[in-house]
Amino acid sequence: MKNFYDFKVDNIIGLSSKEKEFRNKELDLFDKNGFPNKREEAWKFTDLNTILSKNFTNITNDYISLKEKKFELIKEFDHNYLFVLDGKLVSNEFKFEDKNKVSIKEYDYEKQTFVRNQNSLNLLNNALASGGYSLEISKNYKFRKPLVVYNHFSESIKEQIISYKNSLILNENSEIKILNYTDTNSKNNFFVNSFDCFKLKKDSSLKNIFINKNRCNCYFHNYQKSDLEHNTTLDNYILSTGLKFNKMDIEINLNEEHAKSSVFSALSLSSDEHQEIKSSLNHNSKNCQSYQKIKNVLNDQSRGVYQGKIFVKQEAQKTDAYQLSKALLLNDNAEFDAKPELEIYADDVKCSHGSTSGSIDLDSIHYLKSRGIPEKKAYQMLINGFLSEILEKLPEDNLKKFLIEKLGR
Amino acid sequence: MLNIKNLEAKVDNKHILNGLNLDIKPGEVHAIMGPNGSGKSTLANVLSGKNGYETKGEIKYNGENLSELSTEERAQKGIFLAFQYPLEIPGVNTNVFLRTSLNSVRKARGEKELDTLNFLKIVKEKSSELGIDEKFLSRQLNVGFSGGEKKKNEILQMKILQPKLSILDETDSGLDIDALRIVADGVNSYKNKENAFLIITHYQRLLDYIKPDFIHVLSKGKIVKTGNADLGVELEKTGYANFI
Ligand SMILES: Nc1ncnc2c1ncn2[C@@H]1O[C@H](COP(=O)(O)OP(=O)(O)OP(=O)(O)O)[C@@H](O)[C@H]1O
Ligand SMILES: [Mg+2]
Secondary structure, three states: OOOOOOHHHHOOOOOOHHHHHHHHHHHHHHHHHHOOOOOOHOOOOHHHHHHHHOOOEEOOOOOOOOOOOOOOOOOOOOOOEEEEEOOEEOOOOOOOOOHEEEEEOOOHHHOOOOOOOHHHHHHHHHHHHOOOEEEEOOOEOOOOOOEEEEEEEOOOOOEEEEEEEEEEEEOOOOOEEEEEEEEEOOOOOEEEEEEEEEEOOOOOEEEEEEOOOOOEEEEEEEEEEEEOOOOOOOEEEEEOOOOEEEEEEEEEOOOOOOOEEEEEEEEEOOOOEEEEEEEEEOOOOOOEEEEEEEEEEOOOEEEEEEEEEEEEEEOOOOEEEEEEEEEEEOOOOOOOEEEEEEEEOOEEEEEOOOOOOEEEEHHHHHHOOOOOOOHHHHHHHHHHHHHHHHHHHOOOOHHHOOOOOOOOO | OOOEEEEEEEHHHHHEEEEEEEEOOOOOOOEEEEOOOOHHHHEEEEOOOOOOEEEEEEEEEOEEEEEOHHHHHHHOOOEEOOOOOOOOOOEEEEEHHHHHHHHHHHHHOOOOOOOOHHHHHHHHHHHHHHHOOOOOOOOOEOOOOHHHHOOOOOOOOHHHHOOOOOEEEEOOOOOOOHHHHHHHHHHHOOEEEEEEEEEEOOOOOHHHHHHOOOOEEEEEEEEEEEEOOHHHHHHHOOOOOOOO
């Protein structure tokens, strides 16, 4: 079979020979595997190779980013921002913050972090990544306003893969809320393969929100690797995306006592959207907490997948780990798959997991209609009600209001 | 106002209503009593437009053929059903629900939708009349409400929506003595020459407070006896044995 992709390390400019060598090795490893398919545990429900081969004829990594573009700032709430075009940091503004406490640079590939695991997309990212940013927040500094990362993609990108890495370091007792706001009007198909590396030093806190501004035809894969020190908090919020394909692969390492992490997701999918969350909450130390709650509303032929893993090391006593996924299926052609996975080596742990899926309760619809509420609105109310548990947890009133409105509720 | 002729209703090929006739005029209060399983709630559900019933016969509401109206249209035109078992709707705030409901009805009537302030004024007034603590209204709709609280919430909805025909399905069951009086007062104060009530109950107690013009006995899906308020007292003494 003819390959539907053609990647070359030489397409990336300005690499040292050492870098080139490393990247070519990674690319060779990727080529041996190809894109992930169902044989791999992490892709059990999704044959990405087949999906891509059906939707692409020849994916390359030779895109040329156009020059700086105008972009529209969110007006609904005060915020700092990074503007990232096709994975490259173009501009930034931290007007609400003490600028001495924030360091923002382009990502330095000489000092890059990489993971090599069964997910071959990580190998591909190691080989092809360019652009991206490194953000570091000083000790004891707490952001006054959220940071919005505007992820924009050019309309000229077509049949190409965009790869980049970002890094975020939160020094001791620092704090930030980030909204990752993907914005593209492109009708073209392209693939984005990104890697985020978060380091949370003692007592720091990160809230990280993902949302997509409009529907588009892109395929996204993001790997997040987070390392949490003592008494840190990391909360991820994954909201509706409108992306044709999106997989968030989240690895969270609770490395020291009293680290806490949550994964919240409220998704409302329609047409042929495909959204996956794969998480590994690794309890490597005692007295850590993890909490995952995933809620999917699936209409049309959409597809939701949740693979949630809780790993508890032998010394991680007094672990408190919880995961629950719930799906509301609005159409017989929609599908939700959940696979919880528990790997527990400690004996004194509190661990619970569960998964349910069901259709909308028609008696409840009747009740609302019997109060004069039109049927469409009644459905919307029940759907919102289903997701509200997650949406209520979003931080900062103005930001929350903006997000809830964006989600059309 | 309401004219039911020869109404039959089937669910899964099981006959529940078997040729029921009933006429309700504006200003009247009708009570329906009858043994468990005789079809009282089924009648209420059919009137509210609930799906799943195969019906025959005719139901006219102010001259209109009811079967041609959707549930929401019936509500917008003034039919209100206080459910025997009000549903719990997680994630839906009671106040938001009440406002959405009232504004949907107002919109259908060609009235202006109410803003939050004006809406809250109405809710405050009506809920205090029923002795409902405002705290309830910021909770999720009926979620975790006690049986009696749910019933009071139904009457609150009635008072807010101001229907023409109110069907109360065992609203008295589960109410304590004081709540029963409050609910009955609520009904009495709302009662006027233009609106009508169909009250389904098992107990004479409620009918002591809300004096019905007619009492009907429903048995096996049919009205087998109609009388005035005295019939209730009689039934209380003798049970249904004489009528079924
Ligand atoms: N969906 C259904 N499927 C099968 N049988 C049904 C269904 N709904 C109602 N029935 C049956 O129809 C009969 C009438 O039910 P209904 O709820 O109308 O009684 P009711 O008079 O309101 O009783 P109660 O006083 O106990 O409230 C019962 O025997 C009930 O089991
Ligand atoms: Mg009943």
